Structures are given as C-alpha cells and as structure tokens.
Amino acid sequence: MTRCDCKAKIVVHKNGSDRWEVKTFVEAHSHNLMSPSKVHCLRSHRHFTDSHKVVMDNMRKAGIGTAKVLNFFTNEAGGPEKMGFIDEDARNALKLQRHDKHGKSAQELLLYFQNKQRNDDNFTYAIQIDNECRLTSCFWADNISKIDYEAFGDVVCFDTTYKTNEFDMPFGPFVGVNHHKQSILFGAGLLFGETIEDFEWLFQSWLQAMGGKLPKAIITDQDPAIAAAIASVFPNTEHRLCMWHIVQKLPEKLGKVINENPSFNNDWRNCVYMCDEEAEFDALWDVNDTTE
Known part of the structure; x- marks a missing residue:
C-alpha cells in the first residue's frame, strides 16, 4: 500500500453464528505479483523464531561457522524456500546476539589494551563504536610488530578467513615474512562486518600505527570490499591476489x-x-x- 497504493485486499468478519464471512474482496493488484519461487523472500512470509535463535546460538557456541549453520537450516527444511526466513534474517539475529554480549567483553578488552599500553609505551590500539557507543571493531599492534614492519614491511598479507571467536567477528591479521622465512605479525584487528567502510577504518588505523609507511605490495583474497578499501587507503600499493x-x-x-x-x-x-x-x-x- 505504501509503495504503489495497491488496493487489493480481503476483509473477513465473524457473524453471530460463529461463522466467518467475507465482507470485502478486491482482487486487482496495481503491480506484478511475486513468482512462487521467490515468494519466501517477502518480509511478510519470513519469521525467524526464538527456537531458530536458540539452535543457531548453540551451534555457534559449538564452534560451527555461520555458513554451515545456514546450510543446516536449509537442509533441515528441505530447501531455502521452505526455511521460513532468508540468510539475512539469521545474520541480523546473530548480530543482535553479538551486540547483547559485547558490553562486558568490550569493557574487558578495553581494560586489557589499557594495561598493555601502560607496560609498553609503543603499544597501539584503536576501537570503533557505533551510534549507541557500543564497540564494533578494534585494532592493535605492539612494539615488536612495528619494529618488524620497519624492517620487513615491503610485502604484507591480509586475510579475514578466520572467524572462530565467540562473536563470529572476522579476524584480520597483517602478516609478513622475515629473513628466516618465518611469518611475522604486523598488527591485527577484529571487525564487526566486512564492508568497505570496515576495511577502510582498519587499514587507516594500521597505517597510522605504522607511522604512515605504505607497503610496496599487499596480498589478499578476492573480496571486492577489501579491494575497494585498498584502492582508497593504499592507492600507490600493488594489490595482488593470494595464490591459495x-x-x-x-x-x-x-x-x-x-x-x-x-x-x-x-x-x-x-x-x-x-x-x-x-x-x-x-x-x-x-x-x-x-x-x-
């Protein structure tokens, strides 16, 4: 009604004899109807229930990734059109659960960062908060990471494959290789999401911690959001895709x-x-x- 002023409707009343009676029926729509194969995507047809939330939360606590959780719901229902909700509904519910748990954990993390900084003047951290002052993303790097980057920071690998923490937050380490062919860490971050803005914030925080020194090359996966953020924050850095x-x-x-x-x-x-x-x-x- 609010989008295209569609007048189609059915009005049903209950009469005195406990029988339902159709009072008004307008069949004509002012728009094309959703095809049967896509009708499950309509908001009115989607219901992510409390039982779904409990199952999802228990599976996440057991260390099962979000993608596998959604595959379970799909297989259990017999197809995505029979689930009763779409992936976005489940991911939004998961985000709300993460927000509910973030308060205490965020405070503990902040205290940890502050203690680290008291013991190491060169320890750097940054946090990002939302409009309700809740922590969404964080970054940290210690003095060893900065020293290693100064010596071996020509090529940097960045990856967000791993999400094994309680909040399903993408973990983004900045990794390099030293002269002994050993992996070394140049800093890391936890992100609330994987949007261009999320990656831009993390890259800018890392670059500031590294004294503004740009890497000559950065290797990542094929995530278009990462590619866009690199083009914005590291415009003169060669961007290459990970061979793996x-x-x-x-x-x-x-x-x-x-x-x-x-x-x-x-x-x-x-x-x-x-x-x-x-x-x-x-x-x-x-x-x-x-x-x-």
Whole structure:
C-alpha cells in the first residue's frame, strides 16, 4: 500500500453464528505479483523464531561457522524456500546476539589494551563504536610488530578467513615474512562486518600505527570490499591476489578443462611457479594452452 497504493485486499468478519464471512474482496493488484519461487523472500512470509535463535546460538557456541549453520537450516527444511526466513534474517539475529554480549567483553578488552599500553609505551590500539557507543571493531599492534614492519614491511598479507571467536567477528591479521622465512605479525584487528567502510577504518588505523609507511605490495583474497578499501587507503600499493585462494577456485572455474586434460594441473603449476617474468609466463602459457 505504501509503495504503489495497491488496493487489493480481503476483509473477513465473524457473524453471530460463529461463522466467518467475507465482507470485502478486491482482487486487482496495481503491480506484478511475486513468482512462487521467490515468494519466501517477502518480509511478510519470513519469521525467524526464538527456537531458530536458540539452535543457531548453540551451534555457534559449538564452534560451527555461520555458513554451515545456514546450510543446516536449509537442509533441515528441505530447501531455502521452505526455511521460513532468508540468510539475512539469521545474520541480523546473530548480530543482535553479538551486540547483547559485547558490553562486558568490550569493557574487558578495553581494560586489557589499557594495561598493555601502560607496560609498553609503543603499544597501539584503536576501537570503533557505533551510534549507541557500543564497540564494533578494534585494532592493535605492539612494539615488536612495528619494529618488524620497519624492517620487513615491503610485502604484507591480509586475510579475514578466520572467524572462530565467540562473536563470529572476522579476524584480520597483517602478516609478513622475515629473513628466516618465518611469518611475522604486523598488527591485527577484529571487525564487526566486512564492508568497505570496515576495511577502510582498519587499514587507516594500521597505517597510522605504522607511522604512515605504505607497503610496496599487499596480498589478499578476492573480496571486492577489501579491494575497494585498498584502492582508497593504499592507492600507490600493488594489490595482488593470494595464490591459495586462486588455487581453490580452479575446480570451480576450470573443472571441465581439468577433467579433459589430465596434464593441465602440472602445466598450470609450471606456468605459475616456474616463471619469474611476465613474458616468460605468457610464452609458457601459450605453449601449454589447452583451453581452446
């Protein structure tokens, strides 16, 4: 009614003999109706119940990721159209649960950061709060991280794959490699979400803690929000995609080619791992090209 002034309606009254009677029925709609395959997406047809919340909360406490929790609900119902809610409803409910628990944990985290800073003048932390003064994201880096970054910060890896904490918050470490080929930490953060704004805040906090020194290159997964934030905060830094994530996509993107060409995997790895120059890669790729 509020969007397109649709007059379609049905009015039912109960008469004195305990029978229901249709008083008014207007069939004509002023808009196209939702198809049966999409009707479950309508807000009026979605109900995320308290029992759903209890099951989801117990599964999350057991260490089951949000995606697997949603897959469970989908399989249990017999398909997404039979769940009674959509993924967004479940994720919003999870966010509200996280907000309810954040108060005490946020205070404990802040006290921890303050104690660390009292014992280490070079310890840096930053917190982000929402309009209701609730903590949403945080960042921290100690003196060792800053010293390591000064020496080995030309190339930085950033990833938010892991969400094993109680609040399902993406954990974003800034990682490098030292001269012994050991992984070293340049700082880390916990994010409430994975939007462009969330990543921009984290990158800016990290850059300020590192004295404004930009990395020459940063390696991430294929998240478009991360890519947009890098372009905004690190405009002069080379952005490259993580090889591990690329390899994970091979069966999905090139499954047919791999099945029809058993040698493709070896040929592909030779192109990727045995070439130091772009021209060398192109030449070897052309020799082993079996995608046509």
